[in-house]
Structure formats: structure tokens, C-alpha cells
Amino acid sequence: MNVTFADIESAAARLQGQANRTPVFTSRSADELVGARLFFKCENFQRVGAFKFRGAFNALSQFSPAQRRAGVLTWSSGNHAQAIALAGRLLDIPRTIVMPQDAPAVKLTATRAYGAEVVLYDKHATTRETLGRELAAQRGMTIIPPYDHPHIVAGQGTAAMELIEEVESLDALVAPLGGGGLLSGCAVATRHLLPQAKVYGAEPALADDGARSFRSGRIETVSNPQTVADGARTPSLGELTFALIRQHVTDVVTVTEESILRAMLFLWERMKLVVEPTGALGLAALMQGALKLPGQRVGIVVSGGNVDLAAMKNWV
Numbered sequence: 264m265n266v267t268f269a270d271i272e273s274a275a276a277r278l279q280g281q282a283n284r285t286p287v288f289t290s291r292s293a294d295e296l297v298g299a300r301l302f303f304k305c306e307n308f309q310r311v312g313a314f315k316f317r318g319a320f321n322a323l324s325q326f327s328p329a330q331r332r333a334g335v336l337t338w339s340s341g342n343h344a345q346a347i348a349l350a351g352r353l354l355d356i357p358r359t360i361v362m363p364q365d366a367p368a369v370k371l372t373a374t375r376a377y378g379a380e381v382v383l384y385d386k387h388a389t390t391r392e393t394l395g396r397e398l399a400a401q402r403g404m405t406i407i408p409p410y411d412h413p414h415i416v417a418g419q420g421t422a423a424m425e426l427i428e429e430v431e432s433l434d435a436l437v438a439p440l441g442g443g444g445l446l447s448g449c450a451v452a453t454r455h456l457l458p459q460a461k462v463y464g465a466e467p468a469l470a471d472d473g474a475r476s477f478r479s480g481r482i483e484t485v486s487n488p489q490t491v492a493d494g495a496r497t498p499s500l501g502e503l504t505f506a507l508i509r510q511h512v513t514d515v516v517t518v519t520e521e522s523i524l525r526a527m528l529f530l531w532e533r534m535k536l537v538v539e540p541t542g543a544l545g546l547a548a549l550m551q552g553a554l555k556l557p558g559q560r561v562g563i564v565v566s567g568g569n570v571d572l573a574a575m576k577n578w579v
Contacts, residue, residue: 264503266448268455270417271424271476274321278421281353283309283321285422287429290534298557302433304426307538307568311345311373311570313494314422314445314566315409318416319346321418322407323354331356336404338362338391340493341370342567343409345420347378359404368495369573386487408557411443411501420448426562434559437545439566440464440473441495443504449564450511463554464515465544467492468521472499475510477515491578492523494541495568516553523547524578530565540578542566 264558288303297335304316322333334357337347344360351358351488358379362371363386375381384394394442399406408413419523422445436453438446443464466473470488484499523540526547531538545563548554 264413264522265401265522266420266451266507267414268451270413271420271448271452274317274414275288275421275424277321277324278317278418282317282421284425285309285373286574287426287504288534288536292533295528299549300560302426302430302560303536303564304422304533304562304564305536306422306564306566307536308565311342311349312345312567313342314419314564315342315346316349317535318415318418318444319343319407320353322414323347323350323356323471327502330405334402335405335407335498336395336399336402337362337407337409339394339409340366340496341374341567343496344379345370345377345569347407348374348379351458352378354568358464359382359398359402361391361398362494363391367569368573369571373569391480399478410442410497411503413503415444416448416451416503416507417455419445420452423449423452423562424456424562426454429455429459430560430562432560433445433457433460433547433562435461435556436562436564437463437465437548437554438564439492439541439544440466441541443473443500445564445566446512447504447507449562451507456512457556461513462511463513463548464519465548465553467495467514467544468517470497471517473508474515474517476500477507477512477524480509484575491520492541492544494539495544516555518544518547518551526550536565537570538565539567540568542568
């Protein structure tokens with residue numbers, strides 16, 4: 264498997280008129296805080312409130328008639344679940360989503376509201392992949408995983424393509440890292456359009472499997488990391504995303520829970536952007552000093568805005 268810029272261009276054509284072309288925000292306060300010129304690609308304004316809609320619609324729109332009749336199955340803690348649920352509704356494809364019992368309530372409610380069947384599981388008793396594959400085999404459904412799929416990666420890469428089309432030049436791009444679909448897709452797009460630009464992944468220190476994998480050269484794992492950035496609680500990178508990250512990404516850095524929340528609150532209070540913790544990872548890397556890019560033009564992908572407000576009392 265591989266993903267090229269041509270795949271990202273094809274995904275952009277499929278997404279035309281379906282996905283939002285999300286805005287790019289700037290902030291003098293943010294620039295002064297980190298000493299760089301920042302451009303925020305605000306995927307919190309994407310359909311379902313996250314970049315995940317890009318990959319989901321790109322993948323489902325390529326189903327054969329037989330696949331469309333049988334339906335799609337996936338597993339997700341939230342944003343990919345919502346994305347598959349909405350994309351499937353738009354394309355009239357039955358969809359079943361395997362979600363953990365402790366998934367954020369706001370994401371669980373939204374997934375059901377988009378008309379998907381939700382199957383809850385106890386992550387201490389089984390894995391979502393095991394349960395998902397069993398159900399898919401029983402029902403004849405096609406599995407579209409959250410990140411390790413070429414159509415998913417290509418769709419996510421359209422976020423960086425749009426950002427670069429708008430701002431034209433960047434010295435660096437920073438994207439959150441969970442399973443790697445967003446980072447790898449954005450890295451492919453950035454390397455094609457701006458070959459000299461550097462691409463960085465930002466990951467919670469409590470879920471540092473991506474950073475460890477990047478350095479060791481093999482896929483490392485993490486078990487149920489208790490980070491506030493629920494979009495980065497993936498157990499590992501995928502085979503495809505790991506290969507693309509190793510090929511196209513400059514470095515992967517980690518940030519503390521305190522830095523994630525500080526960056527999230529800055530985006531809320533100073534830029535009036537409702538961003539979930541995972542969406543603040545890129546800014547957190549710069550505010551913490553894990554990345555130092557003085558004087559550079561830096562694109563930051565804000566991955567989503569689906570905040571579990573009920574959980575905030577435990578954060579601040």
C-alpha cells in the first residue's frame with residue numbers, strides 16, 4: 264500500500280461540495296507567544312467537527328455497489344465514528360460502529376444521531392479490532408479502519424493541501440499524531456507541494472508510541488493511555504501510516520498533559536476557537552518548547568472541536 268499526491272488530488276475532487284473548506288486563522292498573540300508566524304487550519308469547523316470526515320467520505324465514495332448494499336463497519340472512540348456515520352448516511356450505506364463503553368458522551372450521542380448502529384464494548388475484556396472483525400465477517404460488511412487505509416490517509420491529506428493553497432509558503436507544518444492518518448496524509452501533501460518544508464507530529468507524552476516508533480524504526484505500542492487527548496489514545500501506528508511517517512516526517516515530539524490543556528484554553532480564550540485537547544497538540548508543542556521554530560512560517564492543523572464538556576471539570 265502507498266499514498267501519493269495524485270491520490271490526495273483525487274480525494275479532493277471527491278470531497279468537492281461534500282467537505283467544508285475550513286478556514287485558516289491567525290493570531291498575533293500566538294505568534295508573539297512562540298516567536299513564529301502561525302497559520303491554524305481549523306478542522307474544528309469541518310463536518311462532524313473534525314478532519315475525519317475527509318477520509319471517511321473519500322473511502323466510502325469508492326465502495327462498489329455490492330459493498331454499499333452490505334455496509335461498512337469501523338471502530339473508533341469518536342471522531343472517525345461520527346465521520347463514517349455521516350458519510351454513510353449521505354451515501355446511503357448501512358454502518359455499524361464499535362465504540363468503547365467510556366467513549367466521550369458527546370461523540371457517542373452524535374454518532375447515533377447520524378443514524379449508525381453503535382456496538383459498545385468493554386476494552387478490558389476484548390479489543391475493538393477483534394470484535395469488529397468478528398461482526399464484519401458475520402455480516403459481510405467492509406471494514407474501514409480509523410487511519411490505516413490508503414483512502415483514509417489520502418482524504419486527510421487534503422487538509423494540508425488546502426492550507427498550502429491558501430497561505431502558499433510554509434517552513435514547517437505540525438499535526439497531531441494518534442494513529443497517523445492525519446499526519447501521514449498531510450506529510451505526503453506537504454512534501455509534494457513544499458519539498459523544503461519540515462513536517463512534525465505532536466503527541467501526548469502519556470501516549471508516546473508514535474515518537475518511540477519513529478526513533479526505534481519499528482511499531483511500538485501503548486495500552487489504554489490516560490491522556491486528555493482522547494483522539495490520540497490509539498494503541499499504535501498502522502503499517503501504512505508508520506511507513507509514510509518514516510518517509511516524510513521530520514520528527515515526532517511529545518507534550519505534557521498540562522501543556523495540552525494550556526494550549527487548548529489559549530485557543531478558547533484568546534482565539535475564540537472551540538478545540539478539543541487533541542486539536543491543541545500542535546500549538547502545545549510550540550508553547551512547551553518541544554518544537555522551537557523561531558521566525559518561521561508554521562502551519563498548525565487543528566484536528567477537531569468535539570469537546571466533552573462534562574469531562575472538563577476534571578481538566579481545569
